[in-house]
Amino acid sequence: MNRSFLFLLGSARQGGNTETLARAAAEQLPAGAEQRWLDLTRLPLADFTDARHSGGAWPEPGEPEAGNEALLRDATLAATDIVLVTPLYWYSVSSSTKAYLDHWTKWLYVPGLDFRARMAGRTLWGVTAMGDRAEALAQPLELMLGNTAAYMKMRYGGVLLGNGSGPGQVLDDTRALARAKTFFARQAPLARSTGE
Numbered sequence: 001m002n003r004s005f006l007f008l009l010g011s012a013r014q015g016g017n018t019e020t021l022a023r024a025a026a027e028q029l030p031a032g033a034e035q036r037w038l039d040l041t042r043l044p045l046a047d048f049t050d051a052r053h054s055g056g057a058w059p060e061p062g063e064p065e066a067g068n069e070a071l072l073r074d075a076t077l078a079a080t081d082i083v084l085v086t087p088l089y090w091y092s093v094s095s096s097t098k099a100y101l102d103h104w105t106k107w108l109y110v111p112g113l114d115f116r117a118r119m120a121g122r123t124l125w126g127v128t129a130m131g132d133r134a135e136a137l138a139q140p141l142e143l144m145l146g147n148t149a150a151y152m153k154m155r156y157g158g159v160l161l162g163n164g165s166g167p168g169q170v171l172d173d174t175r176a177l178a179r180a181k182t183f184f185a186r187q188a189p190l191a192r193s194t195g196e
Helices: 017-026 068-076 095-108 114-117 135-151 174-180
Strands: 004-007 034-039 081-086 123-131 155-163
Touching: 004 017, 004 068, 017 123, 034 068, 068 095, 068 114, 068 123, 068 174, 081 095, 095 114, 123 135, 135 155, 155 174
Parallel strands: 004 034, 004 081, 081 123, 123 155
Antiparallel strands: none
């Protein structure tokens, strides 16, 4: 089965360091691997409302921004590999990336969608650039993505970390660019929760 990569751009800056690093890694993918790039900042989602225990209903399709949600949901389910391309913001993912992940909760409860079962076995990856060289500062982001993958019974490929704050600075991070060459070549293991 050919792999299909969904790259979800979550930066508030177009063409920033995180996207540059992700594109460097994507250049190494085999020719048969499909790539789809979607910009979460250009596909805004309605604020997530958790209606699981309130007796209320989830927002109905057709409401504002429901088209973006359907597009992102369908693209997610069509991919074998989901790559969250998000700068490190306050030690975690960007707000648009978090909004996207919040909607996974809704998709878990859509009758007949079987979102969790369909996501099992797929691979979750992260790519991030950060302004600090202390990679330990990215641990909260890595734990969040790893635990998300474990809950969904997905594989977890880890996070490709790069350093860069100003435009194009990540291209000076030779270590990150070297890691980018083999990042997607690894066989990602099934994720395990840090609580296990």
